[in-house]
Amino acid sequence: MALSQHDLLRLLESLRSADGLELVREVAERLLQELIEAEATTKIGAEWGEHSETRTTWRNGHREKTVTTQAGDLELAIPKLRAGSFFPSLLERRRRIDQALYAVIMEAYVHGVSTRSVDDLVKALGSDTGISKSEVSRICAELDDQLDAFRTRPLDHIRFPYLFLDATYVKARVDHRIVSQAVVIATGVTQDGGREVVGVMVGDSETEAFWTQFLRHLRERGLSAMPFG
Incomplete structure (x- = not known):
């Protein structure tokens, strides 16, 4: 299922209660962080602690970065490298980040996120690093789990007159x-x-x-x- 950008943003407006907007913020933060880590892995040529002939350098901690969006501030961690520098291309085209990111989240909320929608997000944000299909699939599965837990959560914690x-x-x-x-x-x-x-x-x-x-x-x-x- 793929909704139009306009319709997806209308759904975002419908979720602007405290709990709904916080969910959008949490999912946006998690999705971007996962994509940033995947892009860093591609640049380094190896996963955390992996011994690989393609490795070019090692991770050296993270530095914090706050990204302001319509859903609130996202607290992200940018990987640092022992040699060279890294800044995720996903954050370079800020004009398109809200529209593309919320499109994925709203589609995931109403019908489950697809690998194609995350691929489209990566392209829309200007990443040319070629994040692997396996990474995209893993991220999609984790997002589905988080959103499904919200959609099916028990509602007996409080009465709604x-x-x-x-x-x-x-x-x-x-x-x-x-x-x-x-x-x-x-x-x-x-x-x-x-x-x-x-x-x-x-x-x-x-x-x-x-x-x-x-x-x-x-x-x-x-x-x-x-x-x-």
């Missing part, structure tokens, strides 16, 4: 065709006014069966004080 439901239609690529898909979002509101994104689901259309499936999924995860049976 109010539940706001919203839906939008976005264009998505499914089986090599561009089709319209329904994205439904549930935001719970606590007694003291706190807001939390409690669920997101993608389907073919806003049918009664689809809404029922979505709401039952929320209840199965422990959502309480809801007005449906």
Whole structure:
């Protein structure tokens, strides 16, 4: 599934509650750090502690760098080398970083990230280092695990007297065709006014069966004080 940049950024706006935006920040920080480490490995010619004939130098710690994005400040660590210098090409084209990075994160959130989407991110950010397919696959798997844990997390930690439901239609690529898909979002509101994104689901259309499936999924995860049976 591949959503348009415009639609993905609309989904980002939907996640701007405290918990949703923090998730985006954490995933963005983790994704960039993983890509930076992979690029450094390519430049060095070897993994951490690996003995390889292609090795050109050794790692020598990290230096901190803060990258400001729409989701907040990302605290990154730039590898230092014993010989020569390294600065990730991923951070050189800052004008495109938010759009490309959030596109990957939002796609991962609603439907699972693909190796192609991460490849596209690397290219969009201007990296020509040729990060290996195995590295991209590993990063995708770790992102899927982190986002799946958020999507399926238990909701019995607090009661939500109010539940706001919203839906939008976005264009998505499914089986090599561009089709319209329904994205439904549930935001719970606590007694003291706190807001939390409690669920997101993608389907073919806003049918009664689809809404029922979505709401039952929320209840199965422990959502309480809801007005449906």
